[in-house]
Amino acid sequence: MPKRENWDGVPPGELPIDSSGLQGVLESIKQLYGNPPIYIHENGQRTLHNASLNDTSRVQYLNTSLACILHSMRNGSDVRGYFTWSFLDVFELTDGYKSSxxxxxxxxxxxxxxxxxxxxxxxxxxxxxxxxxxxxGVIELKNKSGYSQSSHFA
Structure with a gap:
């Protein structure tokens, strides 16, 4: 099997951003279970650990996830909290320190x-x-942060 170079422009080690799944789950929970209060936790995007500090793909992931949640809330889903995964890079059970x-x-x-x-x-x-x-807002932050132009860990 040939090695995958990219998947719709997403580099190896990263997964494509698709918030429709989250939105579908929120709608299903609302319809099937009487719209209980929901707290979303451990929602995040996996990247390779030694990637750049300019994690624009994670910013896009957060942006689309939060927009999806807001849309679901406007459609009546009772989402009361959101917690991204994670604050710091940590040891992951399946990847160890390889992922971030x-x-x-x-x-x-x-x-x-x-x-x-x-x-x-x-x-x-x-x-x-x-x-x-x-x-x-990523563009603004990139221009303001001193490390963002070339920071990369080998």
Whole structure:
């Protein structure tokens, strides 16, 4: 089987963004179970651990997920909370330290486990403070952050 180079423009190690599944689940729960209160937790996007701090794909994932949730709420779903996975890069049961879900990069080779905010951390913080649900905010953050032009971990 040939190695996959990309999947609809998504590089290897990342999964395509498709929020229609989340929206469908929320609608089904509303219809089938009498619209119970819902708290969404551990919702995130897997990327390779040593990827760039410019995790624009995670920003797009958060943006589309939150837009989908908002749409579902406007359609009557009783969503009361959302928790992204995860705040920091952590040891994942199936991937160990090879994958990354965190808004903050953790340098596991550093004895102090130094942490570096990714673009998604800045975007999510701005979203929470300003209630902005617009992926175009990525461009603003890229231009303001000093590390964003070339930060990459080998």
């Amino acid at each position: 879900y965190g808004l903050y990069y953790v340098d596991f080779k550093d004895p102090d486990l130094k942490r570096y905010p990714k673009l998604s951390a800045h975007w999510y913080s701005t979203f929470l403070k300003e209630r902005r649900n617009n992926v175009n």
